[in-house]
Amino acid sequence: MSESIEHKTMGIQGANTDASDLPHELKDTITLTTLDKAIDFLSTYVVPLAPIAKWARSNSVWPLTFGTSCCAIEMMSVGMSAFDISRFGSEVFRATPRQADLIITAGTITRKMAPALITLYEQLPEPKYVIAMGACTVTGGMFNDSYSVVQGVDRIIPVDVYLPGCPPRPEGILDALLKLQQKIRTESLIMQRKRAYNQRAVRYVDYDTGKPIDAVKDLVQQAKLELESN
Amino acid sequence: MSETPASPSPANPEKAAPPTELPVGPYGQFLSEHGIPSKRLPDSTGVETIEVEPAQLEVTLKRLRNSEEIALDYLVAVSGVDNTDTFDSVYHLWSYSDPNKELVVKVRIPKASVAAEQLPEVPSVTPFWSAANWHERESYDLVGIRYVGHPYLRRILNPWDWEGYPLRRDYKQPVDSLNDKNPHSFR
Numbered sequence: 001m002s003e004s005i006e007h008k009t010m011g012i013q014g015a016n017t018d019a020s021d022l023p024h025e026l027k028d029t030i031t032l033t034t035l036d037k038a039i040d041f042l043s044t045y046v047v048p049l050a051p052i053a054k055w056a057r058s059n060s061v062w063p064l065t066f067g068t069s070c071c072a073i074e075m076m077s078v079g080m081s082a083f084d085i086s087r088f089g090s091e092v093f094r095a096t097p098r099q100a101d102l103i104i105t106a107g108t109i110t111r112k113m114a115p116a117l118i119t120l121y122e123q124l125p126e127p128k129y130v131i132a133m134g135a136c137t138v139t140g141g142m143f144n145d146s147y148s149v150v151q152g153v154d155r156i157i158p159v160d161v162y163l164p165g166c167p168p169r170p171e172g173i174l175d176a177l178l179k180l181q182q183k184i185r186t187e188s189l190i191m192q193r194k195r196a197y198n199q200r201a202v203r204y205v206d207y208d209t210g211k212p213i214d215a216v217k218d219l220v221q222q223a224k225l226e227l228e229s230n
Numbered sequence: 231m232s233e234t235p236a237s238p239s240p241a242n243p244e245k246a247a248p249p250t251e252l253p254v255g256p257y258g259q260f261l262s263e264h265g266i267p268s269k270r271l272p273d274s275t276g277v278e279t280i281e282v283e284p285a286q287l288e289v290t291l292k293r294l295r296n297s298e299e300i301a302l303d304y305l306v307a308v309s310g311v312d313n314t315d316t317f318d319s320v321y322h323l324w325s326y327s328d329p330n331k332e333l334v335v336k337v338r339i340p341k342a343s344v345a346a347e348q349l350p351e352v353p354s355v356t357p358f359w360s361a362a363n364w365h366e367r368e369s370y371d372l373v374g375i376r377y378v379g380h381p382y383l384r385r386i387l388n389p390w391d392w393e394g395y396p397l398r399r400d401y402k403q404p405v406d407s408l409n410d411k412n413p414h415s416f417r
């Protein structure tokens with residue numbers, strides 16, 4: 001495996017991007033698990049096995065335990081036995097982003113929460129997906145024009161499936177999950193690469209203040225250059 | 231003081247004619263008996279509302295809380311209001327021993343007396359009534375009233391470096407890529 005997605009996602013464009021060439025400081029930021037690497041390898045280089053790999057991946061989308069307000073109640077109920085999200089392999093709500101594949105942004109994202117959400121998103125291992133759940137995270141919802149609410153979560157992280165509703169019914173979440181699974185299964189390699197590139201760390205918001213940076217700088221690239229010059 | 235205060239009937243005629251001097255209510259009378267001047271304000275819910283000077287706030291609240299016959303010993307809320315020409319700090323008091331006892335105490339700072347780039351200043355009641363701690367921080371955060379003597383007056387809801395006071399009338403919300411106000415927004 002000469003090149004893998006995570007290097008592109010890190011924004012490091014070098015001639016040889018083997019993991020062993022990475023500077024020591026960046027090593028712990030590579031979060032692809034061995035299994036993910038295997039699936040990546042299968043779906044990329046062993047083309048006949050790609051559907052199987054994608055099928056495996058799409059049926060084990062583990063969400064992050066992330067709920068910031070009322071929508072989270074519906075997200076909890078979808079994990080209970082009445083709606084039973086485990087029928088679709090997503091019952092394992094992980095409490096750490098390192099083990100999750102999916103963020104269901106269940107709830108209002110305020111400006112104060114935005115830096116934390118971006119950090120969580122960046123800590124997810126590749127491949128990572130986002131379902132924007134509820135009117136609040138799709139457009140701002142009933143907090144439209146509010147001074148403190150991010151008017152749509154796609155302003156700070158890329159979104160795969162939009163799920164409107166206030167709150168959406170649990171069936172809606174299941175539907176969004178099925179749509180996401182369909183997307184995972186049918187995504188071509190080019191689309192996958194493109195998405196991974198788009199999903200590199202989103203730098204629109206300053207980490208400390210929560211305020212957006214108008215001139216978007218590639219900070220990782222900058223850090224790489226600094227490391228090289230040392 | 232044995233009257234039962236805050237009965238709705240005496241409040242209604244006052245509402246009809248606000249410019250005239252309002253009669254002193256039972257709590258105002260209690261305070262003036264103890265040498266604290268106060269002014270009765272109209273209130274629509276039938277709860278007696280008085281205004282006191284900022285310098286008198288501490289002694290007023292202590293007197294109302296500690297006296298045996300009044301015993302307004304529960305501070306329900308401290309809130310801030312941006313009126314058109316004043317900043318108000320409002321204290322809702324209630325009594326554990328008699329649930330019918332209620333009082334609203336207001337401190338009003340005229341906007342004309344607040345220098346530019348300065349915050350209106352109200353003495354903090356937190357040192358002797360710790361229930362006010364977070365309420366005063368919230369009022370400081372959203373309305374921008376500086377509570378002098380508060381042990382930890384810092385923004386409580388907004389991020390610590392937030393600019394401006396969102397519940398003020400002249401507040402302008404931020405214009406950036408997180409809302410639709412910015413013509414150069416990413417979408």
Ligand code: SF4
Nearest residue numbers: 070071134135136166
């Ligand atoms: S969309 Fe509605 S239910 Fe969901 S977080 Fe917003 S207000 Fe709450």
